[in-house]
Amino acid sequence: MYFTDRGIEELEKRRGDEEVTLAWLSERLQEFTDIHPEFETAVERFATWLARLDDPDD
Template identity: 60%
Template sequence: MSLEWVGEQLRTFVDMNPEFETPIERFATWLARDDEDNED
């Protein structure tokens, strides 16, 4: 399983379930953020 495959599956899921677009985008943003940004 690759990240490309996971991305395609998430895209298909959101296409079929548009009400989940915002939570999936938030999850993707969380995955992409730099952990150093969270150090207070």
């Protein structure tokens, strides 16, 4: 198990029944990078990956 799996599992356990919009998620990611700029590259890559999930060219 990767260390990050624990955070993902906690997220699912605590908030797994909630529904959110992508706009809400985008706002939270922006807030996170404002507070933790050292993670900007990782968040940017994650957001780009999510945005392109169904793009056959990527």
